[in-house]
Amino acid sequence: MKNLKKIVLFFGLIFLSLVTFYFIKQPSYSIQTEGTLYVVNKTSQSITIFDLFEGNQIKELSLDIEPHEATVVNNPNRIVVTNYGSPDAAGKSITIINAENNTIVKKIDLGKSLRPHGIITLPEANKVGVVTDIGNHLSIVNIETGVLEKQIATQQDFSHLLVHHPKKPLIYVSNINSGSVSVIDIELDSVVKIIPFNNKAEGIDITPDGSELWVTNIEGNFISVIDTETNQITDRIHTGKTPLRLKFSVDGSYCLVSNASDGTVSVFDRKTKKQLTSIMIPGKKNILEKVLYRTPRPVGILMHPNGKYAFVSNYTAGRVEVIDMRNFTIVSSIKVGDMPDGLAFIN
Template structure:
């Protein structure tokens, strides 16, 4: 069994495959221009990569670790966030500057539906735990779009802070966590009321949120303060359970993409401007090592093979 990190190197148009156990890059392949975000199917057979400045989606065969198809569309304009729903039969993609959502059939890897959000700079796509709802943060509109997966249509929008980009749902399904990069805040939004139950200050320019597999921690990379906020979702304060920042872990310059290994014992953070990956021990909440990759690593995913 081999565990890999799939690391997108934005400024050299490549993907690094890092053997986690060896702690080194073992393969690199070329992509279309500016690979940005990545998702792996649950069966581990395919990887999808948005190439934002190439206006394409690269499809990777994970057995060969090679690109086997390139998806294009005339309305792709900086395709960015993406995720899988309906037992991985559908891939949703947000195109930032065209402000549209694309639905792709993963059996044929063909686009089957396109619709606009009518919001500014629709950037990421994040599912609820049951994958029946999708949330799209709109950087330019300071809000989040809600999509009904079954109906394949937008059901509404709700306001958040300035410049929302990072977004993830808590594992218990109660909250949407939103990182607002322009006012350095975290909003913890109740999924029933679509209003924040909690607001927290974090580091300078928070741009992603990723939960540990057990849901206990949310990691938020803060681009300009060069650290990662650790949010304990079950912190006890005055007899109540509240989400709370319990630590900021200093790492490399411009931290961005985040992912975990399968057990959640280790987190990985891409440092955009030091061209390396920080390995974080989730038991001690300390950086334990760094691995060199390509130029401006950002989007990452975990892949287990064998």
């Protein structure tokens, strides 16, 4: 009987310690900075709207289909979200959200092109560019008029993400299954170059001056650096496992890469192409951490316009980790919905 009581007490203390540790280690937001963060939650089918100054959730806005990525259109401020869809039902539209009152304004159909994923804001007023995994188009959409103005075939398979050249009418699209980048001139409405790779191309970003394009290869675990004047690959940089996304700092000095299978974020010096550090996302150190945090899977990356912080969506843990760009450490976490992915910011 005494032994039974000891066993019960022992396991009771362990349980109490786990519960206490769990609540202590819940996401804690401790910084204070300007703006509102919009987090796209895939399986929650929602957008978490978080006040970065007050440190609290403003709203969780429900959508009727699984979203993936988001961008911001200003004057007036609107969030535009790609409606990717579930494994059983392919999406084919984008949702426009009024950022003044955080309500849905409208949905715009993308025609026969299915599973819209990557989305960017274009220099022209009220226009966004969207790429689709099925159909493989670059769609140019006027969100004010609700008109799908044109669709340009990427000429490749599984067109997933995109970036706009800061000085030229060029859009670069990463094509996962083709392992390539399509270079599209949106004034000529045509593909002007296909840049091939040997591995699957996914994450993509361009330096602020437009001179270099960096593209992650998710099977080979490296970044290909492309000279945008010649469209030639000039460097190969090794990363962690499954580098899904990458993003340059506001000043272009650094590039952050989310290594999904490693649970890390690599920081590279843009000029030297050397890794400066690797940031470990909580959840990988031991079994206890894995139970409490869930094994981390960093995906989306967003830079705060003030250059001080980076936001990283932690896909499996339902969190967004906040990285201080001055010392490359995690300084806060934000609890969001299930499977956070795309991120957007309104000042």
